[in-house]
Amino acid sequence: MAPSPDEQDDFLLACRYGDLDDVKLFIEQHGGSAAESVRDDNGNTVLHMIAANGHEDVLSYLLPLLPNAPALLASQNNAQSTPLHWAAVNAHLPIVKTLVEFPGGPGVDLIDIKNAAGRSPLAEAELAGWDEGAQWFVQMMKLDDTVKEGEADAEDAPLEPGQEVEIEIQDADGKLAKMTLGGSPENT
Template identity: 60%
Template sequence: MAALTDDDKEDVLLAGRYGDLDDIQQFVAKFGAEPLADIRDDNENCILHMVCGNGHLDVLDYLLPLVPPSLLAAQNSARSTPLHWAALNGHLAVMQKLVEFPGGPGIDLIDAKNAAGRSPLGEAELAGWDEGAAWLVKMMNLDTEVGEKEKNGDAEEEADIDGPLAQQDIEVEIEDAEGQVAKMTISGGHGARSS
């Protein structure tokens, strides 16, 4: 393998930022995939921050099998994750890939707080992106009582997701960083609406 220089590191981060899949593939051919997990810019952003913040789904699809799943939860100097950046910039398909990636942190990514105290959901709300906020709320595990029963093997008929619980509306209030409260209703598996 060739020796990795600072210029090589900067070039691959820029390729991630601008969605240049060919340059990233050439980097991996020359240096292997392992260095991708350790490369950071001056603000501790990794390649996934660059790719996710700019919505490059094709590059994300290429990188996810190559990088360790822990990189999905990497925090930069502001403690924001790639999911924070995708939420802030309104990239729904990218958020879905990050949260649903097999073997990754999953829905735990939604709870990560940055230095400003905001989760990716908070970033989506702050940006006024209702579709992204609704998807994140839908993915969150809001029914912990049923979840605990299922984990303990005590699930009864009321835990049947096709039964009565699936038909109930769930009211959620979410407070943003400025203290504003948004109310959202999740309707029996038919999506979310905010008020």
């Protein structure tokens, strides 16, 4: 039997407040598939609620019981934020790690999803001033590594005298800053 709207609301609240007993009761009565379909008026899933509030025990219990957990991990609410965005905004490192490292899930690709404001979970961590989380995201990200084994990497080679290299750095707001490295000593 499908859960009533009241049962769904109660389940969302149990996830939000970390009431593991009520979460278990809902799963026993309705199963993981029913849990996946529960959303609030803003499109937040149960994973959004758990991630925002840092309930590790609830996440550890519930995540393996969700038949479509990989899809739910990447689920976006009305503001296009994922549960990982919410965990990043609220500085919940154990939750962040669990979401990204979930076996069979999207993995580090979750870090690249942007919300309606154009921010990734990494950008949200930076904006919140959460250095530990931002550093973890950067360590986990897939960086473009196109150099084949045995080939020299031009980026690792020292600059020749007079050689200039222009680099661009993107900040958390998506703004680009350009910088020139090298050149002749009188230009530095």
